[in-house]
Amino acid sequence: MSRADDRASPAGVAAALIDRRGVLVGWSRAAEELLARPAADVLGRSVLRLLAEPCAATAGRPPDSGDTRLLCGSGEVITVSYRAERLYGAGPTLILAVEADRAAGPARDEPLARALLGQDLIGFVLRDTDLAVVRTNLVRGAAGPALTVGSRLSDVMGADDAAEAEAALRGVLETGVPSVAREQRVRSTRPPFGDWSLSVSAVRTEDEDGRPTGVAVLITDATRHWQAECRRELRHRASAEIGGTLDIGRTAQDIVDTLVPDFADVAWVDLADAVLTGEEPPKTFGGGDLHLRRAANRIAHGPWPPGMLQLGEVVPAFPDVPLVRELQEGHTITVDRAGLERLLNDPAHVRVATPDRGHSMAVAPLFARGLLLGVVACWRTDHVEPFDEEDAALLTEIAAHAALGVDNARRYTREHRAAVTLQRRLLPQTHTSTRVMETAGVYLPAAGGAEIGGDWFDTIQLPSMRTALVVGDVIGHGLHATATMGRLRTAVQTLADLELPPDELLTHLDDLVTRLAAEEDPAFRDVVGATCLVAVHDPVAGHCTMAAAGHPPPLLALPDGRVGPVPVRPGPPLGVGGLPFETRSVDVPPGAVIALYTDGLLRRYGVDIDGSTRELANQLQQLRRDGHDLPALAQSLSSGAGRQPMPDDSALLLARTSALEADAVAHWEFPADPEAVARAREAASGKLAEWGLADSAFVTELIVSELVTNAVRYAGGPVGLRLIRDSVLICEVSDPSNTQPRMRRARTTDEGGRGLFLVAQLSRRWGSRYGRTGKTIWAEQELSG
Known part of the structure; x- marks a missing residue:
């Protein structure tokens, strides 16, 4: 049987009995497996025959404890650590032995454990098979939340984070495959509260028989690196997403959409009234009514609180305090909830400017070309860390870029309004x-x-x-x-x-x-x-x-x-x-x-x-x-x-x-004969009487007489006469000539030339148009009554 089989045996410790002469009188099964020697081969013989090399002996037997090299039945030499225990009376001596590397393991591991538990840069957690803490150096929350012996993941972390971490550790425990440098987000649920990003490596621990006993976890704090990476990503997203439109409202909304939820839990943008209409805001300094209006807002979870300022509402006046002046000068300010309450000194203003559980606020001006276009404000509620100097610097950078987008949209709005006004007028x-x-x-x-x-x-x-x-x-x-x-x-x-x-x-x-x-x-x-x-x-x-x-x-x-x-x-x-x-x-x-x-x-x-x-x-x-x-x-x-x-x-x-009335048009045609003038007057007069417009007959007869006379005299026939009744009375005379009619001032000695002059005086307006076969002269009259 090999040594691997021995490590898997239940006892794992070889035992033998020797008498006073050093002769083996007892031999255990574990000893048979360790040296691959059956009891029949060793009992009754000197224990010194098992030694691979001579050693100091007393009364025919080796020292009471130490390490020695033994010969296996296969000819292989192994090193064992042993200990001899003398039994009371005149009985034999009990010898217990294990392989030297197994005996030295605990002695070697203890300095390593003390080194891991005694330093601060690397967190060490030893967990059992239930993932409860057995030993740890994270008692002060240096690399994550503080731990106590017996605590579990859900005791110190949020439910989502705990579930994620537990799944990863159970995978190591079940498969034996180590987890190396896994990123883990941790939000502490007990003091000291914080938000960490940890680099976690885990390996399964086993007993002498290779059975899992838990996991050993090494933790390094990567929070600063993670925060720097988050800020870099936020800068990149802000530069890509803010300012891509020339709509002021959309630009303002892009600002808060970029900031929430990664940078803040609540954010809004207030813009000057003049900016919203495309004009330049007035240059103001100090407190009072800054003529700001809520242009965009966003909250990480749920609808916008009804008690806070809503979209389109006017921002209340500010007190004349140093922080307001700093903002107007282009500086970003950070303040906690208590500080804001002291700053505003107005419970009504505090209510509309402070979200529930808001503990830290950062406000940056939207400053462009020396003009304060508005402000962007952020609150942290679920983020446990308050805004620090690095956060303020990041918000300043984003606000500076956003201000250019807002100003471009403002200037476009002004030009667009001018173009729209011009076109609407045209x-x-x-x-x-x-x-x-x-x-x-x-x-x-x-x-x-x-x-x-x-x-x-x-x-x-x-x-x-x-x-x-x-x-x-x-x-x-x-x-x-x-x-x-x-x-x-x-x-x-x-x-x-x-x-x-x-x-x-x-x-x-x-x-x-x-x-x-x-x-x-x-x-x-x-x-x-x-x-x-x-x-x-x-x-x-x-x-x-x-x-x-x-x-x-x-x-x-x-x-x-x-x-x-x-x-x-x-x-x-x-x-x-x-x-x-x-x-x-x-x-x-x-x-x-x-x-x-x-x-x-x-x-x-x-x-x-x-x-x-x-x-x-x-x-x-x-x-x-x-x-x-x-x-x-x-x-x-x-x-x-x-x-x-x-x-x-x-x-x-x-x-x-729409249709004209059935009898609203009357039309006649006359030859180019001087007698046609009288017939035309008679026809027009009769039609006006039929229409109930007898009061207009005298003027109409004069107009018809002059126009038909000119047509007969200068154009030839046939001559058309048409009367159209509408809100005005229209008289038209058509002839085959394309000669342009001209009105002139006749001298006192002239016998003619006054026809069109009379028509112009008697009518509201007159004119002529040309067709394919001649022209038409028309005149409009106001109707009596």
């Missing part, structure tokens, strides 16, 4: 309503307001109850695009007042964009351009004439529920030049809805233009079926069916047509 009313048409327009900036662009819509009231509908999209974003949009909108209104058809209007607008591009710096000429769609609705004729310059076609929703795009052939975008624009006329019955939009709206419905157009048409059809009024319909379509905002602004203009 855009028309969002809702208009006349007897023949109701319109509703919506403009949405890009990315939920991040970029103001050059998309616009317009509704222009034209003579003879006609309406011009316009949508356009200037290339680019920002103030430059907004300014260009304003110039183009002004040009469109001017050209529309000349009553040009849509294709001619776009031709003139194209020339204007070309000139604007020529005025630009050469580096930016290629980005000056726009698309545009112009539609003119004539309620009397019941049709709409359209022309497009690189613009998506409008949608037409008919009263019977059908919705589809109008097949307008788009010309080139404005500024390209060289190609003509084509018009398209479509019948628009009363109750129809025309939808004009920019491509930014289509992108809210998808990336495919054709698919997005169909989706928009389906949405328009569904919303009309649901009975939405026109403004609500426009808002719903602009939202893109709940989709996310896109990086391009969009404009939408909806127009719903």
Whole structure:
């Protein structure tokens, strides 16, 4: 039997009996196993025959104790430690022996145990199989919480930490595989309270028979290294996450989200009222009302306490004390709860500024370009350590970086508000309503307001109850695009007042964009351009004439529920030049809805233009079926069916047509004969009497007489006369001539030349427009009563 088998035997100690002569008279089973010699081979023989080398002997036998080398039955030599005990009387002597290395183990281990237990840099804990403490040097909490003999992990650590540590130690105890340098977070539940990061190594302990007796644990305190690593990681996260947006509120929230829960348990950001609106805060010094408002907050666990200051609420006034002045000078301050109560000296202010169990506070100013933009405040409740100088330095660094992000967002907010104000002033009313048409327009900036662009819509009231509908999209974003949009909108209104058809209007607008591009710096000429769609609705004729310059076609929703795009052939975008624009006329019955939009709206419905157009048409059809009024319909379509905002602004203009009264229009045609003037006056007078407008007959007869006379004299026939009754009375005379009518001041000796002068004096306004086969001169009169 080998020595390994002997170590596994129950006794493990060899025993023998010798008489006075040194002859072996007794031999144990353990002795047989130790020396591999059966009792029959040794009994009756001298014990000296077992020795591998001579030794000093007394009366034929070795000394009473010591180490000696013995010969095994296999010829192997082993060293044993033995002790001889003389029995009372004349009996034999008992000899007990074990292998020398096993006998020397306790003697060697004791100095090692004393060395481990007597120093402070390395913690040593010997635990039994139940993980209770047997011996330890952690009696003062030098490397973790203080331990006592018999204590368990859950007695000194939080439940989560204790469960994690116990699982690791039981793994070592069960498998025998050592655990080396495992990181363990420890939060003490008994004095001295603290938060440690420990490096833990553990090995299983065994008895002489190899059975587990517990675990020996070596602990080194890595708290400072862990804290330094946490601070480094927090700096990196702050630099990456704070300042990535130009929204002030989002930037403030990013600050507290970075600080909680790793650095603090409660945090908030208060910003000056002026900062929230994009302006510079006033330079103040000392206490009083600092005009701060809660912009962001966060707590590590649970909802924000109702008793503390809520988002959007005004921060109470501060006393004029040195700590407040230090903060205004750009210094970070730390204070405990009692110190804050003495500082504020106001129970109401303390209640809204102090969380439950808050014991340490750190406040850093958001300082940028010499301006105090606000403050960031932190409280520790669950963190047991108070804020120290290193924490204050870290908060100062984070606040300095955050202040730049807040200031950038503030400056952007100011510029954005200016751009929004400019554009809102340049855009028309969002809702208009006349007897023949109701319109509703919506403009949405890009990315939920991040970029103001050059998309616009317009509704222009034209003579003879006609309406011009316009949508356009200037290339680019920002103030430059907004300014260009304003110039183009002004040009469109001017050209529309000349009553040009849509294709001619776009031709003139194209020339204007070309000139604007020529005025630009050469580096930016290629980005000056726009698309545009112009539609003119004539309620009397019941049709709409359209022309497009690189613009998506409008949608037409008919009263019977059908919705589809109008097949307008788009010309080139404005500024390209060289190609003509084509018009398209479509019948628009009363109750129809025309939808004009920019491509930014289509992108809210998808990336495919054709698919997005169909989706928009389906949405328009569904919303009309649901009975939405026109403004609500426009808002719903602009939202893109709940989709996310896109990086391009969009404009939408909806127009719903209405019918004129059945007898609101009267039309006659006369040959180019002087007698036609009298017949025209008679027809107009009779119709006014029928309409109950006899009080307006005299003035109307004069206007009709002058206009028909000029047509017969200078243009030839046929001559058309049309009266339209609305809130005003419109008189139109058409002829086949394209000659421009001109009003001039006649001399006293002139026999003619006073016709248009009389028309201008008798009417509210007058003008002319040209068609494919001639011109029309019109005049509007106020109606009596």
